[in-house]
Amino acid sequence: MRSLAIVLTMLLTSVVHAPGPDRVAVVVYLKDRADLGAVPPGDRRLRRQRVVGELHRVADRAQASLLRLLDAERRRGVVTGVRRLWNVNAIALTTTRELADAIARRPEVASVAADETAFAPVGQIEVNLTQSGAPGLWSLGLRGTGVVVANVDTGVDVTHPDLAARWRGGPNSWFDPNGEHVTPADVSGHGTWTMGVMAGGDASGAAIGVAPDTTWIAAKAFDDGGVATTSGLHAIFQWLLDPDGDPATDDAPDVVNNSWAFSAKGCNLTFEPDLAALRAIGILPVFAAGNGGPYAAGSYSPANNPSAFSVGVVNGADTILSMSSRGPSTCGGRTGVFPDLVASGKDIWTSDLYGMWTTATGTSMAAPHVGGVLALLLSGKPGRTPGQQAAALVAGAHDLGVPGPDNTYGAGRLDAVATWNALP
Template structure:
């Protein structure tokens, strides 16, 4: 039985939909991930898989894991196999992530001209709340600072997304080099991070001068697997990403995702952000709840905690995510496929605000480590709620220009 997991797209409660198992058509199959120790274990595990009429679908080399299909009727026997338990570090379902039906509304046409000259800049209250517009006097970001947006891909042809470098990306859903977004969520996240500044079009992102690596792990229906996410995380770390922006999560911890994020953070030195979740509950969400990930909660237009935002001991920081109060101007406006623009609310929208601020910090001083950047973000956050850390805002609302605070 596959676990149900969710992505934080809007502020409604999102329940995953279990898709049919892949593999052989003449019997029910279970898709699982098996982690193993690097020395001498893999072949023993492969022998066991063959014994139970299983098939290897793919590998995740960076974390010593394989993805396999096994007949459902043999799953219990497989889990109990003494040889497998001797050599496997873990066995877990390759769970599915799903996005519910689109609840984003399209932005109205707006011809207001401000500085910057992006015509919808007046609608970007989140940018001003975190004072990114002050930081732009010093830096708008460095092209060498790469943010991996691990999501539904990104519309790299969008008029306002010159920061998206499709050649750096990959589509893990279809296993090809075309990370085009056929859902919308990833394009919205990408625009919040780095929509183009002063091009006379649309919006502007928090760090418009950086580079976005678009990694597609969810399909047009918003569904994808843990194995694809783990592969994308290690791919990003191995291909130069300094920051991971992950606007998805699950109630259930995954050993594969844990290993992949540890690899990215501790072995490759990336800084990883993940959404706290939209249940409005004191509820751990993964990967945000892992200690090495910066978990991002959401605040609304008034600067107070958004009612939908999850809270708890795992929350590190807060950022603008939208109010979801029925007034779309109180939500987050960003890019949408087809060179259009849309409003959305959720911790999905808060996460790229935080990722963008980290990109500005790192662009200003590329010599810093991931730990130093993370500590700077926490130290410079604008305290909110109880003095110091609290379970609703973490260390406070992220601040791109602490010198002005």
């Protein structure tokens, strides 16, 4: 058996993506923000349609004047690569530093930020399904049927025997912002590992997925060279809100797992609007807490953002791994402990490239256990809000460490059955 390891969750670095000596890639954020809290309530389909419609309305109005300028500059060859990001009311583009500075001074513009790059991880990986409590929900007939899960990762090997039959299929089920692959692909393996934990089957002779009857879609955050950009990640979160580009159809996923983070510890709210929009349409954004332990106050963004649900890592004996990031964190007004809870993530048997299997360790492997459990819960109790999902996960966690929530284990270790019982 081949053994690999992911040492760190994917890291988003503060390196400017510079296409040329006199050009810069930037993301222009406009001042206007959609008030998603004021969107009228409704059933899931209507709520998602209204949220996406309001995001479009605000962005269309706020960006109109700037888009006319950019169109003119594009014809002059000064601007390339314009990408509208209506989910966060922003526009990504490549241009000269002079024009970028001029855009930053426009009254409707809040800020112009470098379109930073991220690098895919190299390195450590696996987890115990029994420890998560998943078989207890399988015995109730809850295996993820009717639920769609997604990961934002290095891609997925769609040919893998544990994953091939579970891909939803079609153009609304795969997104590559770099345009390298028209169907799911993965040259790193990391995304195939995390998807295996969430949705894998038992083709190896052993069950590897928490929610084996769920359906998956995926977004490839990192290109084949292992690099991602801020604008590409914004575009992915935008795609997750409305994969087919038609707000009238309800094809967004129910669960989204993110096993990546900024490289520097601390608070960075770049993607908080993206996560808030996911919550507004009923999705709880699950994030690996990061492998920044063992010292206190070692949290990473976006996992420590207010709208994220963060997951640390324990071994099979419920002992925290030294790598697991710890709190406290007050990022963006966040309250409570960090991480939110922990899950098994050491030596996890999961799917790998080329139809193989491997073992893996890290918070990257712990987080998809939570994503998989959410799929089981939602298959039996659909329509629960992100707040209800998060509260049930916390209430159902098996307390570890000092009594009560703490900044090492959070609320405790993931327990699927107790979470099911806590979910209203």
